[in-house]
Every structure is written in C-alpha cells, then in structure tokens.
Amino acid sequence: MYHFHVADDHPLFRNAILGVIQRHYPDAAVSQSVNLDSTIQELEKNDDIDLLLLDLHMPGSTDLFGLIMVREKFPSIPVSIISAVEEVGTISRAMGHGASGYIPKSCSPQMIQQAIQAIMAGDRWVPEEFKGSLSPVDVEEKDLAAKIATLTPQQYRVLAYMREGWLNKQIGFEMGVTEATVKAHITAIFRKLGISNRTQAVIMMKNF
Structure with missing residues (x-):
C-alpha cells in the first residue's frame, strides 16, 4: 500500500491533489502538512512515505529551501515539487537539486495523475513543453545548496x-x-x- 504525503498550505490545491490520489490510489495512506516545520516532523515520524508532493513556496520555505532540506535529511524519499511557478529556470534548478518531478498547479487532474504514475514508476517527470529546455545545475550551486541545507x-x-x-x-x-x-x-x-x-x-x- 502506497503512502503519499501532500505538503501545501493552499487548501484548494491540496484537496485537488488528494482527490487525484484517492481516485487512482484508493487504498493508499495519505498524510498532509501546511508548512515546512510540520512537513519535516511528519517525515521524521513516517519512514515509509513513497512520494512527497511538496509546494515550492509555503510557510517556512521560500525558493528551493524546502526541497534542499528534505533531500538532505531524507534522501530516500522521492519528492515532486508542486508549484504555480512555471519558469524553466526554476524547474531546471528544482530537478537539478534532486526533485523527481515538477507539477505545475495549472495541470489538469488527468495530467497530475500521469505525473504521479510516472514518478511512482521510477521516472522523472516535467511537463512536455519543458523537457528539451532544462539545464543542469552547476557544481558551485550544488555546494552552496549543501551548506544551506x-x-x-x-x-x-x-x-x-x-x-x-x-x-x-x-x-x-x-x-x-x-x-x-x-x-x-x-x-x-x-x-x-x-x-x-x-x-x-x-x-x-x-x-x-
């Protein structure tokens, strides 16, 4: 049985994600959090989480801090970013810092389901229109991210x-x-x- 964790402070989108999960993974366990502190606490309590769906900007996390901290503390937990930001630079950096996927909040429920399915199968997922535009994160930025973590x-x-x-x-x-x-x-x-x-x-x- 899968265990999903949804970390997002926006109730409408959090409920949209929960709806997709409940429809396509009816037997899955689902936990929720609304800020970075409570997200870290949940991850510390549950070592069986199969996918963390993490809002890029929520209380306690701006920029990529939440992703960087989670990847440092819990490297075995796959993370997909969910965000209203749809800039290729941000998507490139998120993927370069260890995200397994990047799901824009403008995605339809069907596309969200396809993204989750792909990530759960071990693939990395970004919207089709960004696949050919992503650039790698340089070594200097990765070193800085390790310090920030x-x-x-x-x-x-x-x-x-x-x-x-x-x-x-x-x-x-x-x-x-x-x-x-x-x-x-x-x-x-x-x-x-x-x-x-x-x-x-x-x-x-x-x-x-």
Whole structure:
C-alpha cells in the first residue's frame, strides 16, 4: 500500500491533489502538512512515505529551501515539487537539486495523475513543453545548496530577510524575537556558510 504525503498550505490545491490520489490510489495512506516545520516532523515520524508532493513556496520555505532540506535529511524519499511557478529556470534548478518531478498547479487532474504514475514508476517527470529546455545545475550551486541545507528553517528565514536588506530590528519584529536572537541566528548562519559578514551573505544568496 502506497503512502503519499501532500505538503501545501493552499487548501484548494491540496484537496485537488488528494482527490487525484484517492481516485487512482484508493487504498493508499495519505498524510498532509501546511508548512515546512510540520512537513519535516511528519517525515521524521513516517519512514515509509513513497512520494512527497511538496509546494515550492509555503510557510517556512521560500525558493528551493524546502526541497534542499528534505533531500538532505531524507534522501530516500522521492519528492515532486508542486508549484504555480512555471519558469524553466526554476524547474531546471528544482530537478537539478534532486526533485523527481515538477507539477505545475495549472495541470489538469488527468495530467497530475500521469505525473504521479510516472514518478511512482521510477521516472522523472516535467511537463512536455519543458523537457528539451532544462539545464543542469552547476557544481558551485550544488555546494552552496549543501551548506544551506544545514540551516534551520528559522536561520533560513533570517537569511532571506538579510538578502532583502532588512535590519536586525526589522527582522526581530517580523519574526517576533529579540534582536539578540536575530544576532545569534546570524552568527550561526555565517559559521555554517563559511562567511564573515552580511555583504557576503547577500552576494551569496543573490547568486543562489
């Protein structure tokens, strides 16, 4: 019996995915989560998940952080991205960082079913129109991804705010923590990424 996990904070699309799974895999076990923290918790509790359908952008995850963290922590679990983003660059990077598939949210239920079926059969799946356009991820980006995977979700959130030029006080207010806590996160970020200042962090993330 298959076990699917759907990680998406948008109820309408989450229900659409669940509907496809229930229709074509009626005996499957299905679990759900709505942010990166709860997704990681579910994956830690369940080592029998056959496919994770992961929203590219949900609370706790921006860009490819969720995918990178899951692939680092749970390399044996196949992951398909589900996203409203339909840019070839994003799809290329997601596949280059270990996704088994990339399902745009504009896909019909029939196409979603075909994608899931292909991935469950061990194939890699992207929409037909993107198959000839994907480019590989370079070694430098993969090395950076490995470092980013060591960050906690809170540290990554701080890093994302730093990339946007936010001050420590602004970051603390937005996250509901003290400025001292923000500084502690930044110290840990610098250590894990092998850098020594905010400018290096911003440049690094702009290239990511």
